[in-house]
Structures are given as C-alpha cells and as structure tokens.
Amino acid sequence: MGDDARLQDILTHLDQGLEPALDRLSVFLAIPSISTDPAHAGDVRTAANWLATELEALGFTVQIHDTPGHPMVTARSQPGGARPLLFYGHYDVQPVDPLDLWDRPPFAPAIEETPTGRVIRARGASDDKGQLMTFVEAFRAWKAVHGTLPSDLILLFEGEEESGSPSLRPFLRAHADDLRASLAVICDTGRHADGRPAITTQLRGLVGQEVVIHAADRDLHSGSFGGMAANPIMVLAQALAALKDDKGRVTLPGFYDGVPDLDPQLAADWQALNFDAADFLGRVGLTTPIGEAGRTALEMMWNRPTAEINGIAGGYAGDGFKTVLPAEARAKVSFRLTGTQDPAQIRAAFQDHVRRFLPADCTASFHDHGASPASVMDISDPAFAQAKAALTEEWGQEAAYIGAGGSIPIAGDFKDILGMDSMLIGFARDDDRIHSPNEKYDVESFAKGARSWARILTALR
Amino acid sequence: MGDDARLQDILTHLDQGLEPALDRLSVFLAIPSISTDPAHAGDVRTAANWLATELEALGFTVQIHDTPGHPMVTARSQPGGARPLLFYGHYDVQPVDPLDLWDRPPFAPAIEETPTGRVIRARGASDDKGQLMTFVEAFRAWKAVHGTLPSDLILLFEGEEESGSPSLRPFLRAHADDLRASLAVICDTGRHADGRPAITTQLRGLVGQEVVIHAADRDLHSGSFGGMAANPIMVLAQALAALKDDKGRVTLPGFYDGVPDLDPQLAADWQALNFDAADFLGRVGLTTPIGEAGRTALEMMWNRPTAEINGIAGGYAGDGFKTVLPAEARAKVSFRLTGTQDPAQIRAAFQDHVRRFLPADCTASFHDHGASPASVMDISDPAFAQAKAALTEEWGQEAAYIGAGGSIPIAGDFKDILGMDSMLIGFARDDDRIHSPNEKYDVESFAKGARSWARILTALR
CATH class of the missing domain: 3.30.70.360 (Alpha-Beta Plaits)
Incomplete structure (x- = not known):
C-alpha cells in the first residue's frame, strides 16, 4: 500500500474516531491544571500523568521528569532513519477568574452546538490541551493504519507554559542530547483571522x-x-x-x-491577508485600533x-x-x-x-x-513549504505565513539551547476566548487539525 | 447631696464598674456589624438590637426604626426642663480585610497588656463602639447614683456611618421634631496626638x-x-x-x-499644639509629610x-x-x-x-x-467652654480645640436639617488603627472617657 493510500486510511480512521477522540479530550480538560496557582500543583501533576498514560498506551517510551516546578513529560517513538522531529505542547492552563463570567464550570467540558458549528468548551480547550491532542490523535491513527508509530518522533510536554516556564531552559540544557531534532513542531498557535490555515513565522x-x-x-x-x-x-x-x-x-x-522596520516583502504578504481590523475588534466589542500612531493593525499586533x-x-x-x-x-x-x-x-x-x-x-x-526575546523563523527549510502544501490541501484554501503578537518563548529556547528552528502550526480561532471566560475550541479545528498532522507527517516522513 | 458629691459618687461607681463595662463592650464588639458588606446585614441588625436592649434596661424609651438600609436606634430619657442634648454614635464598623494582617480574629475582642497600657482589641473597638459606650456607661452610672437618668437626653445610633449614611438625611427629615435638641454631642473623634483631651471644631x-x-x-x-x-x-x-x-x-x-486660607488665630492655636509630624508619621512607618508644597502638616490634615x-x-x-x-x-x-x-x-x-x-x-x-461639605463649629455656645473645662479637669491637662481631617457628615446634617450645632468629643488615639487591621481602644480612653462624660453632664445639666 502506497503512502497516499495509507494517508487516506489514516484520514478515514480519524473521521470515524472523532467522537471517542473528543471523549478523551474531555477527560483531559476536566483536570484543572492551573500552573500559576500553587493550590493546583497536584492537578498539574495529574494532567502530566494522564498524558503519560495515553502516550504509553500508544507505544511511546515515556518519561515524567520532576523539576523544581511542574513535571516535564517526554516521549519517543522508535528510531527509523527518518528526519527527527520534536513535537511540543503544554498541558497546563490559565487561571479561570472571573469565575462568574463563565456560562458553565470551566473544568466540566461539554460539546455545544453553536451557529458556527460544534465547539468543545472548557478552560484549556484551545490553549493548549485541544491543540496538542490534534497531533496525539494523528499519531494514534497513524499507528492504527501502519502498525507502528511514525519513526524518530520526540514529544515534549510542559506544565509551566502559563506561568513563565521557569524550569524549561534548565531542562532543555540538561536533556539537550535527548531532545535535539532537525526541527521543532509547536502546536500552540492559530489559523489566520479569516479561518485559513497558517504557519506562524514570527512571534513577539x-x-x-x-x-x-x-x-x-x-x-x-x-x-x-x-x-x-x-x-x-x-x-x-x-x-x-x-x-x-x-x-x-x-x-x-x-x-x-x-x-526593525517591517520588511517590505512581509508587509506585502500581510497586506494580501486582507485583515479586517474592524471585524476582528468587533467580535470583542471594540471598533478602533488604539496603539502607536501611523501603524497598521497587523503591525501593532505582530511587529511592534x-x-x-x-x-x-x-x-x-x-x-x-x-x-x-x-x-x-x-x-x-x-x-x-x-x-x-x-x-x-x-x-x-x-x-x-x-x-x-x-x-x-x-x-x-x-x-x-x-x-x-522575539523569534523570527527561517522558512528556507523545505519542511515549511511541505507543511504549507499539506495544510492547503486539507483546508481547501491557501495556507499563509503569518506573525503572532503572543509569545511562545520555547521557540527561542529551542533555537538558543538546541540549535533548532521551530515550525509553528496550530488550528485555534481568534474567537476561542483563550485566557478568558468561556474558552472553546471548534470541533472543526480539532478534527481537521488531526487530519492536517496526518498529511504533514506523510509529507515529512 | 450636692452635684459635686454626686459627681464623685458617679466617678467612683464608674471606676468600680470598669471590668463589667469592658465585658459589655466585648459582647458588643463580637457582633460583626460591617455595614458596607451586604452579607453582614443581619449582623448589623443584631448590633442594633443589642444596643436597644441595653438602653431599655437603663430606663430609656427606645425605638428601632427600619430604613431602606440598616436600622436607626433612638432613645429618650425623661423630660425635666434641662437643656435638651442629642448624643450620637454609630454601631456599624469598617470591613476587616486584609484579614491575614490581623493578629487575632477581628470579632473576638480581647483585653491585651501593652507597653503603653491595657487595650481592648477588635474591629470597632475605637470606631465607634468603644466610644459610644463611654457615654452609655456614664448614663448607667448616673442612674445608679441619682436613681434616674439625666433628663432631656435624646440618643441616636446609626448603622450606616461606614457606608456613606444613605438613610440618615431622610431619617433626620422625617423625625426632625423628635430629634431636635439644643446641641448635638457626637462621640466619634479623638484626643490630640499628644494625648491631651480635645474638642474637634472643624471637619473636612x-x-x-x-x-x-x-x-x-x-x-x-x-x-x-x-x-x-x-x-x-x-x-x-x-x-x-x-x-x-x-x-x-x-x-x-x-x-x-x-x-479658605487658615484663620490667623487658629493658625496660632494649632502652632501651640506643638504637633510633631515626624513622630505622628513615624508611628506608621513614615517620615515625611507628602502633600501640597508650602503647607504645614496640620494644615494638610485639617485645613486643606x-x-x-x-x-x-x-x-x-x-x-x-x-x-x-x-x-x-x-x-x-x-x-x-x-x-x-x-x-x-x-x-x-x-x-x-x-x-x-x-x-x-x-x-x-x-x-x-x-x-x-466641610463643617466648622460655632464655639461661642457656652457648652463648649463648660465641656472644655470638664475635660481639662478629668485629664489633668489643658483641653484643646482642634481640627480633624476625617469627615463626620452628620455634623453638617444636624446643622442643615435640625438647625443645631455639634460638639465633637471623643477619646480615640492616633494609633488606634481604625479602618486597619488590629484596631484597638485604650482602656484608659474608655474609662476616662466615661468619667469625662459624667463631668460634662454634670456641668451641662
């Protein structure tokens, strides 16, 4: 069976297994792993243990590493001569206050029908439990079809991303030889505002x-x-x-x-995104970009x-x-x-x-x-073009290279400490209310996210 | 028996009855009557009821008046041809947060030995339950000696002083005929910083x-x-x-x-107080008056x-x-x-x-x-000089006319609505930590405060 046929089998497997995958995500979301609140330290560890158990069941070799803060979870698939890839996600979540603005308890996840489709609502649904489960579910489907996991995968899950990652850099230094890959793949970003798939190439x-x-x-x-x-x-x-x-x-x-001033080529690319600032702000009750005089809205968000x-x-x-x-x-x-x-x-x-x-x-x-510091990715690595093509095929619209206003410090840490670039691909929407009451993740993001990883893995393996 | 002999009997009665008087105050202080917090509305009413019961037992004719907020308690002694006086205090207290800065629970009052003498420590000990009980205890001792209460007394106790007194003005208007006296006596202020007794003649x-x-x-x-x-x-x-x-x-x-600019005479009087700003601030960990350039510390506090x-x-x-x-x-x-x-x-x-x-x-x-608005009292009423002399005799040092930085809006309300002036006499100390954790009232303030009222009542009756 060729790669294309196997990819189709994996996609079918993912489609047919969507409901049990959502059930697994719900169990994960029910754990209140708020890393910034010392009262929830035990819950953060419970989330680490849950993830470790899932990965072991898939055939990964898993380790839970204690740190002065919350644990790191690492996992490896079998070696196989493929280009080693490190996948990163974080299993901790933001605090939930003000609690009275939530329409339901933040750690009692539920699937809801909304005018724009089904969503799963809970703290962490989008940031980052729902996102990291997209690649875990892709690995699960791959194994079901291939009989083995994709080779040469290193997984790294952190429990301190929402509290400044105090243990991360020491951990990367101490385990550099085990963690170094040809490229890091970070699933903690979103699609562009218009819904098209995106690879984030610069971060504040x-x-x-x-x-x-x-x-x-x-x-x-x-x-x-x-x-x-x-x-x-x-x-x-x-x-x-x-x-x-x-x-x-x-x-x-x-x-x-x-x-730096905005690169003219990037300025042209961003112009082509037709970003509608009024619409973007309108969804949160605002109308007007208020920032530095003389800058476009995307500049204010991504490049200033x-x-x-x-x-x-x-x-x-x-x-x-x-x-x-x-x-x-x-x-x-x-x-x-x-x-x-x-x-x-x-x-x-x-x-x-x-x-x-x-x-x-x-x-x-x-x-x-x-x-x-800020991070700017080197997109001359062919993996970027391959992933961009795979995303374009899955979503039926041209994938974009975009910037992001938020910080994902680990991208800089991977570069500094492990010498590797990062490819940032995620499926979150601007209206996911991450860090706010009533956080959600679109079921479409979750389902097509997992399918996207199946396509990207096939292209990169 | 002449007034002087009776006064001595009253003072002796107060001295001998100090411990039971402190026990009564402790019961009052244990009621968490925080008027600003809706969760404590029931406690505020309990405090009103406790006070009403005490006053009835002394022979006052007592009424508890419902308002849209917390109740008003009024009480009258028998008429007798004396100059009618209205005594005012408030039985509500400030919130207690931050609770973790209290050395003991704020509503579990205790007598403590300190390097500067005995104190009773609890929220409201000084502001204003301890203060209002000084005149209640004086009335009790008066009755024990005279067989009757002082005549022509009107008492008014409010439960909303710490939450802006929303019901007060409508209440004064509705009950103006019952409350109007020749002078209001308000016990909610303090002695001067050096401990000398004081009558506060202006309020911000x-x-x-x-x-x-x-x-x-x-x-x-x-x-x-x-x-x-x-x-x-x-x-x-x-x-x-x-x-x-x-x-x-x-x-x-x-x-x-x-x-207004500071009246030159008042400026001279205040100068004579030898106010030590460094000492006053030093007791709360500060050293330097920080306010309007070119003003003395007392001006900043009382007149600016x-x-x-x-x-x-x-x-x-x-x-x-x-x-x-x-x-x-x-x-x-x-x-x-x-x-x-x-x-x-x-x-x-x-x-x-x-x-x-x-x-x-x-x-x-x-x-x-x-x-x-601010209040400035008319001290040409002879009651001021009589009270000043009585205070001087009790405390063994010259009583002072002072200003106050805090607001006691009722003084203005009594003037506006009932057309009467107010005489503000209280015994609190600057280090009483009112509105702060670990509020206290000196037992000396309480004991000599009650004795002071016995002398003032004798002088004014």
Whole structure:
C-alpha cells in the first residue's frame, strides 16, 4: 500500500474516531491544571500523568521528569532513519477568574452546538490541551493504519507554559542530547483571522514584571492621613501612566533599540491577508485600533513592541466604600518585544522608571515573571513549504505565513539551547476566548487539525 | 447631696464598674456589624438590637426604626426642663480585610497588656463602639447614683456611618421634631496626638466616587490584542495620575473654589499644639509629610482639601502572572473638602476629568458614595467652654480645640436639617488603627472617657 493510500486510511480512521477522540479530550480538560496557582500543583501533576498514560498506551517510551516546578513529560517513538522531529505542547492552563463570567464550570467540558458549528468548551480547550491532542490523535491513527508509530518522533510536554516556564531552559540544557531534532513542531498557535490555515513565522517576545509600591507599615484612614501621607496607589498610577506617551509609544529610554522596520516583502504578504481590523475588534466589542500612531493593525499586533498593564490591585475594591490609604499597591506589567530587543535591558529600564516616581517613604519591590526575546523563523527549510502544501490541501484554501503578537518563548529556547528552528502550526480561532471566560475550541479545528498532522507527517516522513 | 458629691459618687461607681463595662463592650464588639458588606446585614441588625436592649434596661424609651438600609436606634430619657442634648454614635464598623494582617480574629475582642497600657482589641473597638459606650456607661452610672437618668437626653445610633449614611438625611427629615435638641454631642473623634483631651471644631467634608472604565466585552489575551486594543487599566491609571500636579495640588477645574486660607488665630492655636509630624508619621512607618508644597502638616490634615485613591482593581492580581487585557478596571476615589467647597460640583468635575481620558471604545460608569461639605463649629455656645473645662479637669491637662481631617457628615446634617450645632468629643488615639487591621481602644480612653462624660453632664445639666 502506497503512502497516499495509507494517508487516506489514516484520514478515514480519524473521521470515524472523532467522537471517542473528543471523549478523551474531555477527560483531559476536566483536570484543572492551573500552573500559576500553587493550590493546583497536584492537578498539574495529574494532567502530566494522564498524558503519560495515553502516550504509553500508544507505544511511546515515556518519561515524567520532576523539576523544581511542574513535571516535564517526554516521549519517543522508535528510531527509523527518518528526519527527527520534536513535537511540543503544554498541558497546563490559565487561571479561570472571573469565575462568574463563565456560562458553565470551566473544568466540566461539554460539546455545544453553536451557529458556527460544534465547539468543545472548557478552560484549556484551545490553549493548549485541544491543540496538542490534534497531533496525539494523528499519531494514534497513524499507528492504527501502519502498525507502528511514525519513526524518530520526540514529544515534549510542559506544565509551566502559563506561568513563565521557569524550569524549561534548565531542562532543555540538561536533556539537550535527548531532545535535539532537525526541527521543532509547536502546536500552540492559530489559523489566520479569516479561518485559513497558517504557519506562524514570527512571534513577539515577552517580559513579565510585577511591581509593588510600599508606603506606610499599615493601612491608614484617609481622613486622618489623606493629603499628608504617601498613597502607594497614586504613586503606582503615576508611574504606570507615564509608560506611554500621547502617541502610544513606550517611554522607557532605549525601549525601541533593536526594533526593525517591517520588511517590505512581509508587509506585502500581510497586506494580501486582507485583515479586517474592524471585524476582528468587533467580535470583542471594540471598533478602533488604539496603539502607536501611523501603524497598521497587523503591525501593532505582530511587529511592534508594546507595554500593557495586566493586573492592578490596592486598597479596598469590594462592595461599598472604605476610606483607606493602603500600605501597598501592586501591578503586573508585560512588555511585548520584536526584533532584537533585549528583555533584561527592558526589565531594568522599567524598574528604573518606577523608582523615579517614588516619593519619600515609598519603596518598590519587583518580581520577575519570565523574559524571552522575539523569534523570527527561517522558512528556507523545505519542511515549511511541505507543511504549507499539506495544510492547503486539507483546508481547501491557501495556507499563509503569518506573525503572532503572543509569545511562545520555547521557540527561542529551542533555537538558543538546541540549535533548532521551530515550525509553528496550530488550528485555534481568534474567537476561542483563550485566557478568558468561556474558552472553546471548534470541533472543526480539532478534527481537521488531526487530519492536517496526518498529511504533514506523510509529507515529512 | 450636692452635684459635686454626686459627681464623685458617679466617678467612683464608674471606676468600680470598669471590668463589667469592658465585658459589655466585648459582647458588643463580637457582633460583626460591617455595614458596607451586604452579607453582614443581619449582623448589623443584631448590633442594633443589642444596643436597644441595653438602653431599655437603663430606663430609656427606645425605638428601632427600619430604613431602606440598616436600622436607626433612638432613645429618650425623661423630660425635666434641662437643656435638651442629642448624643450620637454609630454601631456599624469598617470591613476587616486584609484579614491575614490581623493578629487575632477581628470579632473576638480581647483585653491585651501593652507597653503603653491595657487595650481592648477588635474591629470597632475605637470606631465607634468603644466610644459610644463611654457615654452609655456614664448614663448607667448616673442612674445608679441619682436613681434616674439625666433628663432631656435624646440618643441616636446609626448603622450606616461606614457606608456613606444613605438613610440618615431622610431619617433626620422625617423625625426632625423628635430629634431636635439644643446641641448635638457626637462621640466619634479623638484626643490630640499628644494625648491631651480635645474638642474637634472643624471637619473636612467628603465626596466618595467609584469609577469603572469599560473597554472590550470580555477579557482579552494581551499577546493577541496588546498594542492594539484599549487597556482600561492604563486609561484609569492615566486619569488618576493626572488628578494631582507635581506640587501635590488637585488639578480639577474649580476644585479650590471656596477653600479658605487658615484663620490667623487658629493658625496660632494649632502652632501651640506643638504637633510633631515626624513622630505622628513615624508611628506608621513614615517620615515625611507628602502633600501640597508650602503647607504645614496640620494644615494638610485639617485645613486643606485633597484627593485620594482608596482602592483600585483590574485584570489579574493573584499569584503568578496572567497576560490578560481586562474588560474593565475600577477605582474608588475620595475627596476631602474644606471651607465651602461644593461636593456636587467636585463630583461633576471628577467625572468630566475621567471622560477626557477615554479613548475610542472606552466608556466610564460612576457610582456615588456619599457627599458632605466641610463643617466648622460655632464655639461661642457656652457648652463648649463648660465641656472644655470638664475635660481639662478629668485629664489633668489643658483641653484643646482642634481640627480633624476625617469627615463626620452628620455634623453638617444636624446643622442643615435640625438647625443645631455639634460638639465633637471623643477619646480615640492616633494609633488606634481604625479602618486597619488590629484596631484597638485604650482602656484608659474608655474609662476616662466615661468619667469625662459624667463631668460634662454634670456641668451641662
């Protein structure tokens, strides 16, 4: 039987096995593996164990590696002289708050009929449990048809992606010889906004930083002390407000060092995507790109750095009113990086910026939450063209090379530590509400995603 | 028996009855009557009922009045031709968060030995349950000695003082004939910083305002949307940061309309208080008055208006990091007023200010939390001099006329609605940690406070 016939058998097998595959995904999604919350550490390990058991049953040689944080799961298929490929996904998920905005419990997955088709709804459905299961299901179908797994596969599953991946780089260094492949395949991205399949060829980097402003040694009554004692919320507001100027540009000295102009060819490619910013924003209740003056929406998202406040808290914010001058106020800030911006330099510039706003009696403390430079892929590797053709065939529309505004630091880590490029292919939709209440993954994404991997594996094996 | 002998008997009775009086206070303090939190509505009513029962047992004619919010408790002694006096206190308390900063449960009161004497520690010990019980215990001792209560007393206890007193003004209007006296006596203030007894003759007003900035209709991933979608935390930070200029002055147009210069005589009196700002701030871990340039610390606290951010919340502020662009961000802001500043005008100016910072796609909503102008008392009423002399005798040091930075809106309401002045006498200390974790009231404040009322009642009856 030739490769084409076997591919057809694999595709048929995937189609016929869709419902049990969704059942397996539902079991995986029911595990509340929130890596950023220490209270869920046991659940994160349960998710690692579940994945390991699935892979062992498929014939992979599996290891669960303890780390100072959450476990790494690795798996290998038999060697066979094919080009070694490393597949990556992460089994941890984002927190679920605000819980009251969910229409159903976030860890009680369900298949729902919607006007645009069936979806599976749960925290992690799209990011990243549903996505990583697309290639696991493709391997399962391959084995059912071929009798063996695809050869020379290395799988790596992480449980700390949503909490800054503190253990990843040490782990890659310690296991470099076992993990090095000819190419990494990362399934944690999406299709283009219009639904066409896409390979993401550039990613913004990320610096995450928490800042706490400390003033008095206790909360004070704002009647007694207001107007005389330092207010850490005001200090914080003033420091954060000054992060951007009235053109939307970040004010940190040296921030734009290493930020490249958009390549004219890439600008032309992106123009051809006919990105409809109004439609994209309209789906979340917005109308207008608000960012740097003079940049297109896709540039703002994919090719320009930014600073965002991701969280802020201080004083009394519950029901009613409390006339308090709090002892401290805190914020979480992230910077998205492009080109060769240096995460360490930007972190230091932010800390210097905050310190300039401190009046007498106030101090600032900082907590680091991950740092990764931007990544730009080398698409001259023929695997890119082969995967692009396979995606085009599966989806019936031309696959695109696109950028992404989010960070997938592991792509940079694979390059730095293992010397290998990454091919980023995922099937998520812009409306998947990842990191938000009511996250979902289209059943079409899941089903055609698995079929896509079958085609790509056939093309690359 | 003459008044002097009877006074001595009352004072002796109070001294001998101190421990049972502290036991009664402890029972009162164990009721978690947090008026700002709807979950505690039942507890607020329990506190009202407890107080009513105590007063009835003393021979007062008591009524509990339902309101749209929490109940009012009124009580009357027998008429007797004396000058009618209205005594006011509030039986509700502030919220207790952050709970983990309390050394003991906030509603399990205990007497503690400290280096500066015995204290009773619990939420509300100082503000205002401990204070209001000073006059209740004085009435009890008076009755034990005289056989009857002091005549022509009207008592009014409120359960909404810590939540903006929404029912108070309608209640005063509806019961004006029953509540009108020759003078209101309010026990909700403190001694001067050096411990000397004090009558507070001016109070800052208050405008409380909550603002919510709304952007997208859901939380967004800051990787996908960062740099393009509006961030409500940044909009809020920019609006709040611009509330003050680099001289510490509030920037709202017209804000300083009606703010008087400090009267030279009052400036001289306050100078004589030898207020030690470094010591006052040092007790809460601060060193330096940070406020309007060119003003003394007492001016900043008592005679200058200000704007303070009392609470802020938006996005993810828990453990770890979440790269979210939140759908909304909120803050609670209060303005302290002096002179004839108009609360309504300042509220409107703040709302206009916030709206000027709104970019496309952002809206602001506002929630009002109380508004009261500043109060300045007329101390030509001889009751002031009589009370001042009684305080001086009890405490063995010259009583002072002082200002207060906090708001006691009822003083303004008594003037506006009932046409009577207020005499503000309380025994709290600056280190009582009111509105903060580990609130306490000195047993000396409680014991000598009750004795002070016995002397004042004797002087005024």
